[in-house]
Amino acid sequence: MATAGNILFCGVGGQGILLASEVTSRALMAAGLDIKKSEVHGMAQRGGSVVAHLRYGDRVFSPLIEHGGADVVLSFELMEAARYLPFMHPKTTVIVNTQKIAPPAVATGKALYPADPLAFIREHQVKVIPVDGAAIAAEAGEPRAANIALVGVLSTFLPVAEELFIDILRQRLPRKVEENLVAFRRGRELGTP
Numbered sequence: 001m002a003t004a005g006n007i008l009f010c011g012v013g014g015q016g017i018l019l020a021s022e023v024t025s026r027a028l029m030a031a032g033l034d035i036k037k038s039e040v041h042g043m044a045q046r047g048g049s050v051v052a053h054l055r056y057g058d059r060v061f062s063p064l065i066e067h068g069g070a071d072v073v074l075s076f077e078l079m080e081a082a083r084y085l086p087f088m089h090p091k092t093t094v095i096v097n098t099q100k101i102a103p104p105a106v107a108t109g110k111a112l113y114p115a116d117p118l119a120f121i122r123e124h125q126v127k128v129i130p131v132d133g134a135a136i137a138a139e140a141g142e143p144r145a146a147n148i149a150l151v152g153v154l155s156t157f158l159p160v161a162e163e164l165f166i167d168i169l170r171q172r173l174p175r176k177v178e179e180n181l182v183a184f185r186r187g188r189e190l191g192t193p
Contacts, residue, residue, distance in 0.1 A: 003033070003159050004057030006065045010084050011076025012101045013050050016147030019172070020074065021052035023151055024158070026168045028056045031160040036063035048103075049080060056158075074154050076133070076147065077101050078117040085124055092126045095153045095191070097133040097146060129153060129191065136186045142179035152187020162188065 009021045018039060028035050039052045053065045067086045075081035075096040088094065096118070105111035114120060122128050131153055133146030140149070148169065155165050166181060173180050 002071065004060075005055070005071040005158075006069050007054040007056075007072045007074060007154070008065055008070040008084055008087050009052040009054065009074045009076075010080045011050055011097070012080060012103075013048055015050075015076040015097075015101075016144065017050045017052060017076055020076075020147045020151050020154075021054055023148075023165070023168050023172055024154065025054060026172070027155070027160045027165045028054075028158065030164045030168065031158075033159070034058060034060045036060045038063035049083065051084070072154060072157055074150055076150065079103070079114060082114065082117045082120050085121070088124060088126050090125050093129065093157060094121060094126050095129045095131060095150060096121070097150055098130050099132075099134055099146070131187065131190055136183050140179045140182035140186065142176045142183065145176070145180045145183035148173075148180045149183040149187040152184040152189075153191035154187075155184075156188055156191030 009017050011017045025035050025037050033056045035056045037054045053063050055063060065087055068089045070087040070092055073084055073094045078100050081094055081096045102113055106113045131150060133149045136149040137143050137145040169180060170177055
């Protein structure tokens with residue numbers, strides 16, 4: 001596992017993207033790594049795009065990931081993964097929730113949702129790990145735990161012990177901790193080769 005890297009979190013407002021980036025940041029810091037993070041909320045409250053850049057390593061100077069610089073893209077929605085293709089390179093791993101959320105233009109009939117965003121992403125020669133976060137969350141007994149399931153997948157690509165993530169989740173989650181831990185562990189199973 002790399003002791004330095006760049007993670008791009010993207011999705012739609014209300015999916016728990018900022019919590020996911022915070023949990024990941026805290027786990028990396030607990031593992032002794034330097035991190036820098038930047039968040040763009042956009043029109044998050046209206047279903048708009050949300051993105052967080054997270055860079056980690058022995059010493060990090062800037063929070064922003066350059067185009068072609070994301071080692072991992074953690075996307076909470078299919079079309080959002082496609083939107084951030086410019087940040088990917090041939091060795092990028094894309095962990096993508098298979099959930100589709102129609103943006104306002106699609107919901108009002110002014111635009112069409114792409115037919116198969118997953119196929120489009122795969123055409124760009126990146127490693128894609130599709131995750132049905134909603135199904136994992138439902139099985140865990142906490143419908144809002146899809147973000148934690150995705151963090152579980154992501155955690156298998158990071159130089160952080162599982163126990164550190166679990167400690168951070170126990171500290172950060174105000175309720176339904178055990179259900180979230182079930183979702184996290186199920187995500188880890190999907191990320192482990």
